[in-house]
Amino acid sequence: MEDIIFGIYPVINLLKNNPKLFKKIYILNNKKITNKIKEIFINIKKYNIPYYEVKKQWLDQKTNNHVHQGILGIIYCKKIKYNQNDIIKIINKFEKPFILMLDKITDPHNFGACIRTAVAANINIIILSKHYSPKLNSTVKKVSCGTSEMLPIIFVNSLIHTINLLKNHNITIIGTDIKSKNIIFDKKIYLPVCIIMGSENKGIRPIIKNNCDMLLSIPLFNNINSLNVSVSTGIFLFEIIRQHLFLK
Template identity: 75%
Template sequence: MEDIIFGFYPIIELLKNNPKSFKKIYILDNKQSNNKLKEIFINIKKYSIPYYKTTRQWLNKKSKNNVHQGILGIIFLKKSKYHKNDIIKIIKKFKNPFILILDRITDPHNLGACIRTAVAAKVNIIILPKHHSSKLNSTVKKVSCGTSEILPIIFVNSLVQIIHLLKNNNITIIGADNKSKNIIYNNRIYFPICIIMGSENKGIRPIIKHNCDILLNIPLFNGINSLNVSVATGIFLFEIIRQNSF
């Protein structure tokens, strides 16, 4: 099976992190050379990746009229090498595990942005429900700029079961909830931690909230009731990093 990835930054990042995933690369004929394109050609030559010149019409059709910037890669689509049974094995590799659970993130743009933010924040593993969650499609890969290949991303049948598993391994479960009276900046948060983020409209499910150790919110002003989930995820993750860096 195969999938596509398009745009300069996603392709460059994937070339850096997993060049063997490329089957071939297509480049717009007469595409004006720039530093990004030169970098891509260096990696194409280095890893002997087949490449072809093509038309804008072909790229538009293949990318379903997304912004491809004149470049598109065909990549091998592999099944995840991780399973729910690997979760504890993975977190035990780290002194202070940092885990992100994303509940009901169905928009691939939001999922891709959350993944990129998680990688930037040095999250060790992302866990998602198999149902009511976007899959790791080409849009997710593009928005995440290829970072979806960097850290373990595991889909599970039951988040509640995983939460209990994490609790049994002394990991604090923190849920994001805009109705909570506990403000994230007023609470001292120590590793090991699992942050749970929900969709912008619905938040995390009630059964998930019930199983959290604490629910925290981000104070908002001027009548704004919620933030985009990727923005909220960034605030939570980097506030935790700030607290644990001093």
């Protein structure tokens, strides 16, 4: 199967991390040659990727008028159907799995931003519900800056079933809850762990909260009631990294 990726940074990131995925690249004709465009051309030549110059109207049509920055790539996309057994196979590859679960994150921009944050934090796998999540489409891939190709993203039928599965493999389940009196900075968190993030307005569902080993919050000030989910995700994940690396 084929898919598209567009935008300068998503294309560059994927060229750096997985150039073999590219089938061809399209660049706006008479595109200003910036340092980033030079970098793209260097990689195109290095990996012998076919490229074509096209008009802006063509790129607008192919991207449904999204902000493509004059560049679009056609990539090979292997459609893989995951099941619960695949989750266990994946986490068994790691001594101390670091997992991100997203509950009812329905906005593709938030989803893409969470993916990028997860990759930066070296998350091993992202798990979502099939029923309460956006598809892994071109918008998600652009916002994630191409990082969606860098880790397993698994859609499951039941988050509760998956939580119990993870618990059976000695993985601590931590839910995020703005109402919790337990502050993340006050708790020592040990890997392996699964962090569950919910929507900005409603958070994780009550049924998910009831199946967590612990609920933690971020302290907020000046009458701010919530943060964007990708921002909250970054705070939680990198606090765990800080503890794991520096507070042993």
